Amino acid sequence: MEKKNIILLNGKETAFEPGETILDAARRNHVDIPTLCHLKGAASTGACRVCVVEVEGAGTLLAACSTFAAPGMVVRTESPKVVQSRKATIELLLASGNHNCAVRGGDGVDWTAFQLGVQAMDKTEALCPVWGDCRLQELAYKYQVNGERYPKNDTCYPVEEVNPFIVRDFSRCILCGRCAQACNQIQVNNAISFGSRGAEHKIIADGDFPLATAECVFCGECVQACPVGALTEKKVRYRHRPWEVKKVRTTCSYCGVGCQLELHVKDNTIVKVQGADIAPNHGSLCVKGRFGYDFVGHPDRLTKPLIKENGKHREAGWDEALDLVAKKLSEIKAAHGPDSMGVLTSARITNEENYVAQKFARAVLGTNNVDHCARL
16 A cells, blocks of 8 residues: 555554545544444535544544545544534434434433324324334434434424335434435435425425325335334334344345345344345345235244045145155156146245256156246
């Protein structure tokens, strides 16, 4: 690394690559600069002002996510000015809606009234649906900030629950824009954007229609990008907390791309799916990969083989069932030839299992009649 590609970061000489922002260089060198609006893979906006840093010679604090590193730059990421600015920003965000994450304060009557109002709107007695999994809450704890300094701003938009997958809670939206970036720049669905102005500023879908009637394909990229409780998965809202689940890495079996998943498992049941931030999907998923997991633990799922006798099914052991299938297939092959049979495989099993199925069809049955539901 040439000497010219060096900045002084918190008093330490730090190398940066040409074209890197201060945030990029800091993170690559394990220096934490907090962010709310920054989204990996999308253009930086510097909108939230949480990532501001002090740069020697600059007339004001600069957003680290949108300020490019320059040779000789002297940067301080936690100076008194920076900390004071971040605290003020977090205070304003906490006052911007129903952020009842136990950081607004404990001033008795005012807090109780606020909390009861939020519970009535959410139709639950629990705290925020993303309590323990909220970046704003995390930063409020880190900088010891509550929302009592400013009066709470109430939203004029009701909670949207008309689609089967996503709850849009405008009262918790901080207008960071991550959902719009995820939709437009990562997934390129162009379904959501900013709309209205002033006090009525909001995130909209198409011409300000509900997601159910918009161009949304329900990939859930916006939900995964949301740093607060404005976008949550309908099936799991208020049903579990982050510390109650175990994360299990696996591969999505719906198609051959091989997207990496993180299954959130509680009581041996999948309660949520997120995309793992590694190749090939880098966190992104389709609607099936993110939301199509109920069948795994569905009570109607068969767990034992069934043999039909006299018009009724009875449970059987695997050996008995497989012997019967082998016998029947051999009889059909002998009587009508191998091409009288076909094999249908499933998108809900792994690629390896589908490979075995087609191998069985061609090598054992002797037919090329193999099909798969994913091509339809």
